[in-house]
Amino acid sequence: MPSQKFDAPGAPKPVGLYPHARKAGNLLFLSGIGPRNPETNGVPGLEQSASGNYTAFDFEAQCHAVFQNVHKVLEGSGARWEDLVDVTVFLTDMKRDFHTYNRIYAEYFKDNQPCRTTVGIDSLPTPIAIELKCIAVLPD
Structure with missing residues (x-):
């Protein structure tokens, strides 16, 4: 089955060699998506000092940003x-x-309720606190 890959405009650039999403049949598989700002590559709600210590952390801002990035993809x-x-x-x-x-x-x-799994992990490849991996079914 041939597949088609997508690099979504307006979404943060992947941190490796992979597409934002890949379609196979009527399924769309999204690569892991974090809350990075697509324009600045910064992490919403996260501020660091010049020495790299965190001076501000707002997890709610990261949650909203990750959902916005998933929407863009x-x-x-x-x-x-x-x-x-x-x-x-x-x-x-x-x-x-x-x-x-x-x-x-x-x-x-609240309206669309996909299946969900939540996993606690030690770290992610960039200084983010949340990442989503999603699957969608495309209409015929």
Whole structure:
């Protein structure tokens, strides 16, 4: 089965050699998407001193930004938010962030409720606290 890859305009650039999404049949697989700002490559809600220490951390800002980035990749790949059927969430601090994430997730998914898995991990490849991996089903 041939597949088609997508690099979505307006979404943050991948941090490696992979597309934002790949379509196979009527399924759309999104690569892991974080909250980085597509224009500045900065992390919303995260500020660091010149020595690299964190001076501000706003997990809510990262949650909203990651959902906006997923939306941009979906649109850039010909899909809609409502087409999502599965979401895997990676959190770097489950104890600190899960309740905030769960509350914000409910705001975005009150109508469409895809399957969801939430995993606590040690770190991500950039200084972000959340990443999403999603699957959508495209209409015929």
